[in-house]
């Protein structure tokens with residue numbers, strides 16, 4: 001007897017259907033598995049055989065051959081166990097094959113027949129739906145994550161016996177429902193607020209502009225001036241996620257195994273703040289089976305690098321490619337994967353080891369020490385930071401009441417949302433959402449300058465010795481500043497402000 005059951009494999013962020021074919025024929029008892037399998041997939045043979053026996057299903061001693069097709073793509077992970085078990089049962093005529101039509105099976109089996117959760121359920125279910133499958137049997141603990149996708153029935157299963165029972169009695173299948181879009185629309189509260197930051201108007205303005213266009217931001221200044229404080233409040237002013245963005249972010253978390261019953265969906269823009277001792281692989285992603293790194297977990301959100309010069313230099317340099325391409329390509333012998341990295345990078349740093357340069361009355365560092373410290377940030381990396389702002393020390397008058405309380409996050413977010421809506425209209429149908437994502441062709445269309453502005457830009461380009469990249473990035477920031485003030489055209493003030501955000505490079509690194 002022959003049976004064929006569908007499961008979904010993962011390659012990076014993408015799922016693809018896999019057929020688990022089983023043939024049972026008379027002959028010496030044997031169990032072989034083929035189809036370009038990694039060791040954990042080959043081990044499924046022992047897991048599934050034992051799980052079947054412990055669930056009360058005795059297979060006849062026959063020659064069993066299993067093939068995972070297509071046979072030219074390497075299969076990794078443990079998510080095929082359930083499909084393999086069902087395929088074996090169908091080939092042994094213990095369940096009718098036609099009952100499995102249109103169903104995709106995902107899940108790892110324990111030796112006692114229980115189903116264990118697996119990574120990447122969300123992208124797998126999305127792919128199953130695209131492939132025209134109507135029902136998905138998956139581990140009970142993954143059911144809410146799967147139910148986020150509408151248009152496909154999700155049946156959460158606790159063990160193998162339950163799967164067999166529900167296949168025999170389809171009327172008892174109760175699809176899981178998850179009101180995902182409603183969860184996304186709920187308002188969220190934060191424990192911190194921008195109103196707590198006294199003074200520092202320059203940094204706050206830059207943070208607002210960065211949030212509005214998703215530009216990279218670098219904060220430099222003396223200790224205790226509020227850099228980390230401002231960076232940690234950026235999530236409170238970021239615009240909400242659209243449904244498409246929410247799904248894209250959640251898929252990354254699904255592949256990383258970070259979704260669960262309580263959090264089946266990522267509803268806020270992520271804010272990731274890895275410690276500076278982080279390894280390159282953890283930051284960028286990697287491993288034998290490639291997993292997303294911090295930069296991908298911060299997709300559509302913020303990657304905050306506090307104390308930037310303290311990071312390993314090599315670790316920082318690997319950010320250069322994803323900062324430009326907005327995705328990470330990871331190639332392995334077992335297969336390659338690409339992960340999204342559409343991230344706004346926020347970094348904070350002191351200008352020297354003691355933190356007080358260029359205040360020579362307090363700074364103890366020699367000029368060469370300062371150079372060495374600043375030299376840990378390479379010029380190409382600096383070139384990618386769209387807005388660099390200085391944090392002056394906070395004066396006592398900044399704290400004096402009642403003027404001390406700054407604008408609340410809600411007020412700032414309203415302006416950011418307004419600028420975001422302008423960008424959404426501008427890029428409708430382009431699959432981009434923010435000014436920072438503009439490619440050169442978009443820049444030439446949407447950042448056109450008038451004759452007066454052209455002259456100013458030429459002068460800025462020549463005096464600041466801008467690179468072509470810096471020129472494009474400056475225009476994008478100017479576009480965001482114009483959007484924030486609700487103006488259709490970029491004006492001289494926007495160009496000058498955007499250029500101002502590039503002047504620290506000269507001051508500290510020049």
Ligand SMILES: Nc1ncnc2c1ncn2[C@@H]1O[C@H](COP(=O)(O)OP(=O)(O)OP(=O)(O)O)[C@@H](O)[C@H]1O
Nearest residue numbers: 196197198200222223224225226227228229350394
């Ligand atoms: N502008 C400010 N308004 C109100 N409180 C502030 C401000 N700046 C600093 N503080 C207070 O100082 C604390 C430390 O600030 P923060 O961690 O942001 O400093 P920092 O600039 O990141 O310093 P470092 O360079 O040492 O990392 C804050 O938790 C807050 O209590």
Ligand SMILES: [Mg+2]
Nearest residue numbers: 227228306348
């Ligand atoms: Mg800090």
